[in-house]
Amino acid sequence: MNIDSINNGIVIDHIQAGKAMEIYNYLGLEDLDCSVAIIKNVRSKKSGKKDIIKIDNDIDVDMDVLGYIDTNITANIIKDGIIIEKKHMELPERIVNIIKCNNPRCITSVERELDQVFNLTDKENKVYRCKYCEMQAKK
Amino acid sequence: MNIDSINNGIVIDHIQAGKAMEIYNYLGLEDLDCSVAIIKNVRSKKSGKKDIIKIDNDIDVDMDVLGYIDTNITANIIKDGIIIEKKHMELPERIVNIIKCNNPRCITSVERELDQVFNLTDKENKVYRCKYCEMQAKK
Numbered sequence: 001m002n003i004d005s006i007n008n009g010i011v012i013d014h015i016q017a018g019k020a021m022e023i024y025n026y027l028g029l030e031d032l033d034c035s036v037a038i039i040k041n042v043r044s045k046k047s048g049k050k051d052i053i054k055i056d057n058d059i060d061v062d063m064d065v066l067g068y069i070d071t072n073i074t075a076n077i078i079k080d081g082i083i084i085e086k087k088h089m090e091l092p093e094r095i096v097n098i099i100k101c102n103n104p105r106c107i108t109s110v111e112r113e114l115d116q117v118f119n120l121t122d123k124e125n126k127v128y129r130c131k132y133c134e135m136q137a138k139k
Numbered sequence: 140m141n142i143d144s145i146n147n148g149i150v151i152d153h154i155q156a157g158k159a160m161e162i163y164n165y166l167g168l169e170d171l172d173c174s175v176a177i178i179k180n181v182r183s184k185k186s187g188k189k190d191i192i193k194i195d196n197d198i199d200v201d202m203d204v205l206g207y208i209d210t211n212i213t214a215n216i217i218k219d220g221i222i223i224e225k226k227h228m229e230l231p232e233r234i235v236n237i238i239k240c241n242n243p244r245c246i247t248s249v250e251r252e253l254d255q256v257f258n259l260t261d262k263e264n265k266v267y268r269c270k271y272c273e274m275q276a277k278k
Contacts, residue, residue, distance in 0.1 A: 034180060035181055036180065037179070038177045040175045041171070041172060041174045
């Protein structure tokens with residue numbers, strides 16, 4: 001199963017099979033008015049199976065979210081039917097308002113207007129810690 | 140945006156725009172190993188916008204779920220690349236284990252092994268009532 005090309009928009013490719021919905025929710029794609037396709041369990045030469053998301057509009061996608069979820073993801077930016085940019089993901093050094101600190105004694109639990117900021121403290125093991133209380137983020 | 144045809148499977152079409160995820164969850168499509176595409180906000184001559192779900196496998200889809208959610212939905216059954224059946228939905232007379240009774244004093248709240256059964260008591264207004272306590276189902 002495949003989807004025909006889009007003219008202007010973004011193709012988020014090489015998503016680990018089963019993760020498309022997580023990305024869909026993180027990126028808030030539910031709220032978009034444009035056409036969005038989520039294709040799960042597409043056969044892939046590289047990884048056996050993968051998910052793909054196509055967004056038929058030129059929106060800003062938070063690449064930090066994608067990098068945080070999976071660095072194997074690629075994002076193709078399409079303009080006038082042509083791929084004008086292929087973005088590869090990396091682990092972001094800092095993520096803002098993507099995940100929440102679970103520590104009930106963290107200041108972010110009390111001061112709700114604070115941004116939820118996590119810093120990458122161990123790249124190899126993909127460890128993020130809350131900027132305020134240093135609690136390790138749970139994946 | 141469109142999706143090329145599938146060889147064997149089901150195309151759930153004319154879903155009210157924004158309702159595809161609800162159907163995806165009700166039908167438990169998350170658990171399928173086959174390729175599944177959800178396309179939201181597809182332009183439609185009939186209704187302006189619609190959602191479509193394509194399932195690339197010959198699975199049993201609970202038509203009562205689809206009829207309960209929206210009677211405008213159609214389901215095309217595809218075999219060897221050809222539509223062999225086009226199913227139109229109707230409000231099911233009875234739905235089993237699709238929604239739950241919210242009445243805390245209903246016997247289904249105590250006897251968890253009981254099926255959740257609702258009967259259609261008012262077709263015009265689409266009213267379903269719990270078989271046991273007659274509580275009206277909330278949509």
